[in-house]
Amino acid sequence: MSDQPAFPPPAPPPEDKRALAILLGVVFINIAGFGVVIPLLPFYASSFGAPPWQVIVLFSAYSLGNFFAEPIWGKLSDRIGRRPVLMITIFGNAATYVALAFTGDIWLAMAIRFCGGILTGNISTIQGYLADVTPPEKRAGRMGFMAAAFSLGFVTGPVLGGLLADPSQGTAGFRLPLLIAAGLALTAGVGVTLFVRETRHVHKDAPRRGRFEGLSDAMAHPVIRRVLVVSLIAMAGFAGMEATFGLWAQNQFRWGPREISLCFLCIGITAALAQSLLTGWMARRVGEAATLMTGLVLIAVGFAFQPFVGQHWPVAILGMIVVALGQSLAFPNIVAIISKSSPPDRQGEMMGLNTAAGALARIFGPLVAAPLFVGVGPSAPFAVAAGLCLPAVFMAWRVSKAVRRSA
Numbered sequence: 001m002s003d004q005p006a007f008p009p010p011a012p013p014p015e016d017k018r019a020l021a022i023l024l025g026v027v028f029i030n031i032a033g034f035g036v037v038i039p040l041l042p043f044y045a046s047s048f049g050a051p052p053w054q055v056i057v058l059f060s061a062y063s064l065g066n067f068f069a070e071p072i073w074g075k076l077s078d079r080i081g082r083r084p085v086l087m088i089t090i091f092g093n094a095a096t097y098v099a100l101a102f103t104g105d106i107w108l109a110m111a112i113r114f115c116g117g118i119l120t121g122n123i124s125t126i127q128g129y130l131a132d133v134t135p136p137e138k139r140a141g142r143m144g145f146m147a148a149a150f151s152l153g154f155v156t157g158p159v160l161g162g163l164l165a166d167p168s169q170g171t172a173g174f175r176l177p178l179l180i181a182a183g184l185a186l187t188a189g190v191g192v193t194l195f196v197r198e199t200r201h202v203h204k205d206a207p208r209r210g211r212f213e214g215l216s217d218a219m220a221h222p223v224i225r226r227v228l229v230v231s232l233i234a235m236a237g238f239a240g241m242e243a244t245f246g247l248w249a250q251n252q253f254r255w256g257p258r259e260i261s262l263c264f265l266c267i268g269i270t271a272a273l274a275q276s277l278l279t280g281w282m283a284r285r286v287g288e289a290a291t292l293m294t295g296l297v298l299i300a301v302g303f304a305f306q307p308f309v310g311q312h313w314p315v316a317i318l319g320m321i322v323v324a325l326g327q328s329l330a331f332p333n334i335v336a337i338i339s340k341s342s343p344p345d346r347q348g349e350m351m352g353l354n355t356a357a358g359a360l361a362r363i364f365g366p367l368v369a370a371p372l373f374v375g376v377g378p379s380a381p382f383a384v385a386a387g388l389c390l391p392a393v394f395m396a397w398r399v400s401k402a403v404r405r406s407a
Contacts, residue, residue, distance in 0.1 A: 031149070140280050
């Protein structure tokens, strides 16, 4: 990688709106299946009699698998193509949901979640595909559309999971939603097989690189290394809150899976609207770095709200809506900045490093949040998440300076 932060491709591929629409549909279906599972995990783990720390490990096992897999899948997609990597990972995702539905042991469930994290480390591949078919000036908006598809999936998935789960039946009460998640993943895999065309010809001459060469290049890059730090810090706080949110809501409001799924519904609708209507527009008006900083500030405000809500659950939902709005502005622009700062034949590899940073954050965030939740108080993870946004904002400001110097 050169020292210049921007890499305009010499012959950018034409924008393929049909491929974009199909891929966004695949993202929605796949994430809906993923969303079925997420709010159920604390209750699923409790059905084994698992203490809170094992609930956190169940969350972190998936992220640990993601951490190892994302850079590998992203770099592999640059070499062999986006389509085969998507097919392997999505069909593998379906298999892990089926295995999770029928396991009878919490430790085996953790191992399945770890394997699921490895087999579904495909976010960087999807982002690389979008970068392949989208002109650089439109990438923030397109990444916002992808994030909106994610959010709509998280709207649909948790509602399905909350309505279909029956914790009174023990682990068997979670079998139906897990099988529904497997079916949605299979549908997404069929969609990729039938309708997503390959874009590898864009990067067919990509050279083979050493295992750590990409990381070394990213750390030497004045923009990418700072953006990776922002991603790591911001996601760590968010992941810690996410892993304990179900337990916090149960303690604070006596909520169960249905109430939590409705809260996710409000969050998802907010995020989907903001990502599809606001993210790209704001990035074009003030730039990706400024939009990133604005999003981080909103995340901090939303998190700081939560320890003071008492028994007023509508106020808690309002705080989470502010967080969702901040996420909608911040995270798509992280991806857009990395994409515009990476050479065209290394999109998957660089985005894989970003998603690996996020996965690392989702490992350590919950592991720190668990003792805070138990030892300090149920609202402590929110306070720490708000505090972590402050150094993330400072680093995002450094990113904006580096981008301006390169202009």
